[in-house]
Amino acid sequence: MALGDSRASGPLIDPSTHQDLCLRSPEVNYPAKLAARIGVTSFTDVTCSAAKPSHVIDTPQFVGTRIAPPQIEFLSTDTDLVTLSIGGGGSNHLPVSLLCGAINPGADARCRDNPLAEQLAVEGIERMAPQVDAVVAAIVEKAPQAEVYVIGHGGSVGLSGCWPNIPVSDADAVWLNGYFERFNQIYVDAAEQYGVHYIDIATSAVAGGHDACAPLGERWFEGLLPQSPAEPAHPNELAMTAIADMIAEDLGSR
Known part of the structure; x- marks a missing residue:
């Protein structure tokens, strides 16, 4: 069962398969790749x-064309x-990143x-x-027998910039990378609290x-100008393959 947002749905990776504004790429996103790799008998991607x-x-x-439950x-x-x-969605990723943008x-x-950047990051x-x-708690309650994998954020910004694709200075890139590390502590804490698994794709x-x-x-992640x-x-x-591999390897170890 695959839940979540655009980092899982795979917008524009295979636009010919998009059916609505979910922009799901149902054959090449990491849920599909994971399902194929481990040979599941039943698989649903929402x-x-x-x-x-x-x-x-x-x-x-x-x-766009319907209301998704x-x-x-x-x-x-x-x-x-x-x-x-x-x-x-609902984070301050965008405004924090914009404050780091170099104009040339x-x-x-x-x-x-x-x-202000630090304030937005903390808030x-x-x-x-x-x-x-709350999401992780609800999943564990609804599916108490499931192995649950939570995938972190970050990975697009490394330890240096590359204008205009990642238009930030090297020093600001390091700070942004640290911001995503701080943000990902949310998932580390939830994983420990509810006994689920955290996939740290950004560090990899x-x-x-x-x-x-x-x-x-x-390149696993695209910048402002996807190539x-x-x-x-x-x-x-490539990132979708890497995430699927990381989950499959962890499952195999269990």
Whole structure:
């Protein structure tokens, strides 16, 4: 059972398969790749772009041609595997990133020294933490036998900028990367609280040189100017494969 937002649905990776504003790429996103890799006998993907935590728990989502019911309604006591990507919608990722934007090559916005950037970072984390916690709690209650995997944010911004694709100074890139580490503590805490599993795709992407500044063929995430099919600042198909592999390897170890 795949739940979550655009980081799972795979917008623009395979636009020919999009049926509505969920922008789901149902054959090449990480839920599909995981299902194929581990050979599941039954698989449902209700991931949807722009989904917020409330759209998982109790709020229908308008997706252009229909109203999608709350995603959690598709879980049952028989569900034995759940993947979740959530928390981007309603976070302060965008305004924080905009404050780091350099207007030309070599410029330095110095968001790392900007009190407003730090304020937005802290406020966004504090606002999203209880919402993510509530989602994970609801999943565990609805599907108590399931192995639950929560996938973190970040991975697009590494430890250096590359204007105009990631238009930030190297020092601000390091700060942004640290911001996503702080944000991902939300998922670490929820995983510990509810006995679920956390997939740290950002650390793997940055440490392995797979951020949005990496060359084509090595890049897992796209920047502002995608050079492979994906929505800007989102995982491309290589990232989807990497996430599926990380989950499958963890399952195998269990």
